[in-house]
Amino acid sequence: NAGVTQTPKFRVLKTGQSMTLLCAQDMNHEYMYWYRQDPGMGLRLIHYSVGEGTTAKGEVPDGYNVSRLKKQNFLLGLESAAPSQTSVYFCASSLQGPHQPQHFGDGTRLSIL
Amino acid sequence: GQNIDQPTEMTATEGAIVQINCTYQTSGFNGLFWYQQHAGEAPTFLSYNVLDGLEEKGRFSSFLSRSKGYSYLLLKELQMKDSASYLCAGTDSNYQLIWGAGTKLIIKP
Numbered sequence: 043n044a045g046v047t048q049t050p051k052f053r054v055l056k057t058g059q060s061m062t063l064l065c066a067q068d069m070n071h072e073y074m075y076w077y078r079q080d081p082g083m084g085l086r087l088i089h090y091s092v093g094e095g096t097t098a099k100g101e102v103p104d105g106y107n108v109s110r111l112k113k114q115n116f117l118l119g120l121e122s123a124a125p126s127q128t129s130v131y132f133c134a135s136s137l138q139g140p141h142q143p144q145h146f147g148d149g150t151r152l153s154i155l
Numbered sequence: 156g157q158n159i160d161q162p163t164e165m166t167a168t169e170g171a172i173v174q175i176n177c178t179y180q181t182s183g184f185n186g187l188f189w190y191q192q193h194a195g196e197a198p199t200f201l202s203y204n205v206l207d208g209l210e211e212k213g214r215f216s217s218f219l220s221r222s223k224g225y226s227y228l229l230l231k232e233l234q235m236k237d238s239a240s241y242l243c244a245g246t247d248s249n250y251q252l253i254w255g256a257g258t259k260l261i262i263k264p
Contacts, residue, residue, distance in 0.1 A: 132198070148196070149196075
């Protein structure tokens with residue numbers, strides 16, 4: 043029962059470096075989401091996908107790109123990391139839309155120096 | 156604007172009852188979620204209210220008043236393991252969830 047799996051769990055980057063966060067779900071969910079969580083703030087949606095091959099911008103998409111080439115995978119890319127992107131990143135999935143419960147991965151703790 | 160408000164922190168005693176409130180202003184509101192998040196862990200789903208009224212699930216109950224833009228989560232017979240943050244989230248007209256900052260619940264023996 044893997045559910046939603048995120049890799050890596052921790053990462054430290056230098057300003058300007060790039061990286062990709064991986065998210066995989068084995069529940070055959072259509073919708074997938076990338077959030078960031080910062081102290082004192084609610085989860086903020088970065089990008090989401092309503093199905094294989096589709097992506098859409100959320101509340102805070104700048105500085106991030108995503109891809110959903112396969113239904114089970116949703117990748118989040120940082121092309122040129124900035125200290126403001128230091129955060130905890132959560133991937134989530136739901137069977138259909140956001141009116142259904144979202145299942146979250148364990149998070150990726152990312153620090154940008 | 157769209158906004159979800161909930162208290163930052165609450166303290167309660169083991170065995171007692173606590174009510175965590177949430178007020179929301181979202182256009183195109185369809186329903187309200189409650190999630191639990193233990194420190195350093197992922198949020199996990201607790202409840203989803205679409206209709207007005209109280210829904211009970213064991214020790215946890217959730218209430219919604221659409222006319223007042225108000226919800227609460229009621230936790231009974233508190234246990235130490237209930238120490239966590241409780242996140243309130245409402246759907247908006249863009250078909251996305253708007254999340255509150257979470258209420259950190261501290262349980263004392």
